[in-house]
Amino acid sequence: MVVGEISQQRNLIIIGGGPGGYSAAIRGAQLGLSVTLIEQAEMGGVCLNKGCIPSKIFTHAAAKKADTAHLNELGIEFDDNTFNYRKLLDYKDKAINGLRAGVESLCKNNKIELIRGKATFLGTDKIGVENGHQFDIFKFDQAIIATGSTPILPPTINEKGKRILLSHEIFELEKKPEHLVVLGQDYIALEVASSFAALGAKVSILLEDKSSFAFDESIHKEMLRLFKRSKLNVYKEAQLLSSNETESEISITFKNDKNVEETIQGSHLFIAGLRKPNVDSLGIGRIGLAQTNEGFIHVDAYMRTSIPSIFAIGDVTEGPLLAIKAIKQGKAAVEAIAGHKPEVDITFMPVVAHTIPPAVSVGLTEQNALDFGLKVRVSQYPLGGNGYASITAKKDGFIKVISDPATEIISGIHMMGEGAIEMSGSFVQLLEMAAKEEDVKFPLYAHPGLGEGLLEAVEGLIGQAIHAPPAKKKDLSII
Incomplete structure (x- = not known):
């Protein structure tokens, strides 16, 4: 590893190029700040490359396929109503590449400096960036942490095999699953169940405690009705106990709403699951940045952390783990840095599911x-x-x-x-x-x-x- 001998000075450094990070970078440039954006993977973050955008491509395809019967009624006839899963994957890749190129172009046009590598705090005003054998040191006036979160397995599953899929993996499957079992009832789980069923897969969904359902009860009832009409196998108030994976299938054991133990077999198990903030490798512990017991970073109304020169936005902060929150917080953080008094109020943040x-x-x-x-x-x-x-x-x-x-x-x-x-x-x-x-x-x-x-x-x-x-x-x- 080659270590830079002299630290380089920067005005504003943003760690993470997801929706919150690149939105903050562009708003910062609009406000006249000199912005450096550090990203260790692909621009757009998990949301664009493996999460929000791929999921909406699948739900869009599913909705179009569900429309074919009505189109036939209108005289727009389909001789062979088949579905080519491989073409959908190709379209997904094409769309993601186009959107990513658009984000990169926006950053370039706004004169944002993009640095590739893994960032670590060396002090309250200093960051090290590792990229292969190169290691550079940057001193900053202000920094924003926008590194997002990662899905994790529930405690009832000790080992993850190839048939257990998390939210960043489900849309990478090379073949349509024969029988997809979905655990969860957040928007991701509902979208996955709805779209894969419409695309022709057999789907079973294990809905967890109804009290954690984010929508109004009337939506819960209507969704159950439509799921059953679409021939989804619905298990209410399901409590996952264990899973057992073989070469050809996965067995899922759970307690149902009658507190009776059941086991079903599927080809894959999708778990919307819990998420943890991506902060472990940032070195924020050594600089004394205040965090919750779960690792989320404490911020004030302006997204400022316990260290005045460092801000945090998006999934690394407390509250809903949604891109719309990250985008709003990112803009607010740089506006605060620029001397404005922004306001972030998520009281009326919409809860959305692209189901059918x-x-x-x-x-x-x-x-x-x-x-x-x-x-x-x-x-x-x-x-x-x-x-x-x-x-x-x-x-x-x-x-x-x-x-x-x-x-x-x-x-x-x-x-x-x-x-x-x-x-x-x-x-x-x-x-x-x-x-x-x-x-x-x-x-x-x-x-x-x-x-x-x-x-x-x-x-x-x-x-x-x-x-x-x-x-x-x-x-x-x-x-």
């Missing part, structure tokens, strides 16, 4: 509100009553709105159905502005359009929905 159809929860669920002792008014509008949903054969799902009967302020919006992902931004905006029911009812909506479903859901709060059966009087009562 997709699901979104924003704000309070009905159960949340009841647990807080709040009185609520609830309306759930089925998309089967929406004209455009009927035209496009996307009638599964609903839009559910929760409001405060005293103030008429909307406190939660939940949707499962076509268009949920795109409409989620509007849901967030409504809650952020403390919108009242009238704020939704007053504007004009394109007709026919899925957006009318939101209007009808809000009108349904007081029995005014046009394309829904008249509500019984007790249905309009306040909970």
Whole structure:
């Protein structure tokens, strides 16, 4: 190893080129900061290369395949409705390469210095970067840790074989699994189960404790109904006990919702699982950076750590492990470094799953509100009553709105159905502005359009929905 004799001075160093890291780097450049980005693997991080983007390519393909029956109804006929898994993998690689090249180009155009290698803190203002036999030392004014997280096995599994797949491995399979067993009920598990089933694999899903389900209970019920209709084997309240892998299959033993032990065989087991922050190799322990017992880094409202010159964003910090959080925190961190006073509030961060159809929860669920002792008014509008949903054969799902009967302020919006992902931004905006029911009812909506479903859901709060059966009087009562 060749060690640089003289440390090189840098203004802002960002460790990690994932969504949070490269967004922070670009925002820093926009604010006039001199930015150095250190990445030891591929630009875009796990999200672009092995996580968020590959998963959405698979869910996109699955949704298109699920559309073929309706396309035949429209006269767009398919003589042979086959699925070529190899072509999907090729498309995935092409899309990822294109997006990665785009990120690299953006960094270059913003004059961001990119250094390849593994970074380690040597002090509170000094970083060493190892790349092969080369080792360079950099002194910095400010640094941002954006190294993400890694999935880990649950404690009930001691050994990982080739048939156990974590979130960064499932989309690397060279062949479609014959029988995929999915453990978990976070958005990744739900997307994997939904997409692989639509692509023709046999799928069994072991749903864990319902109390940890991130969506509203109404979405949980609808998802179960649609899973069963799609012939997924659903096991509720499943508690994984062990797994036993052979050359040809894997056996999974668990306790079911009746506390009875069951064993099923599959070709692969996918575990959404736990995640740990990627901080072990950073050397932050030796410089006294404050962490939780789980290893996450403590940060303040400006993403500053216990060491004033060092910031942290994304999965290495406490809270939801989502790219949208990392991106928001990354921008806020560099804005704080540049002397601004940014604000990060994830109260209304949407929970999203690209299932078939997709699901979104924003704000309070009905159960949340009841647990807080709040009185609520609830309306759930089925998309089967929406004209455009009927035209496009996307009638599964609903839009559910929760409001405060005293103030008429909307406190939660939940949707499962076509268009949920795109409409989620509007849901967030409504809650952020403390919108009242009238704020939704007053504007004009394109007709026919899925957006009318939101209007009808809000009108349904007081029995005014046009394309829904008249509500019984007790249905309009306040909970």
